[in-house]
Amino acid sequence: MTKKIIRYILLGIGLYVILATLVIVFYQDDPASMNWRDRESFNNRFISKLDLKSATSIDLVFDKLGSPDLTFAKNSQDNTYQIVFYRTQHVKSDGITTQDECTGILFKNGILLAWGLGALATYENGAI
Template identity: 60%
Template sequence: MLKKFFRYLILGLGLYALIATLVITFYKDDPQAMIWQDREAFNKRYIEKLSLEQPTTINSVLDYLGSPDLTFAKRNSDEVLQIIFYRTQHKTSDGITTIDECTGLLFKNGQLILWGPSAYKKYQD
């Protein structure tokens, strides 16, 4: 009887581990369905992993993070500058997302060139 119990226990734990591993591996997070605290953390983790060594396009960021909280764009002769903001830190509980609560990602002709506090300064210049 005890042997049978342990056999089912081990089988159940193994099945649980398999299902958990499959969900973690293949389930894609949907930022649009997250509560704001989770989305902030999700955005922050993604942005912290960005690197200029690996070229990043605006489409790949939009595919992964979803719609930005704020966005601005301008054209200077032959180049298009676009800055998109994703909320990464909570400041005031007023229901409004402001630039100081976000991290900016600056794109030049669709390629990421800068992110963080200096991105918006560069965009304004």
């Protein structure tokens, strides 16, 4: 009788390990389904891992972070500049997302150019 109980316990633990592993490996985070605190944290982690050397595309950012909270674009000479803002820090509980609650990510012709305070300054001053 005790051998049977031990088998069931080991079987249960084994199934749990398999299911947990499958969830960790195959489950993709969806920013749209996260609450605002989790989404801010997720956005912060993703943005902190950006690398200018890897030629990150705007499509990759949209795939990972979803729709931006704010976005602006302009043409300058033969180039298109787009700055997208993702909420990364809570400032005021008013139901409105503002630029001071976001981190900007600047793209030139769809390729990552800068992010953070430098991205906004570069975009506004036209120093591109």
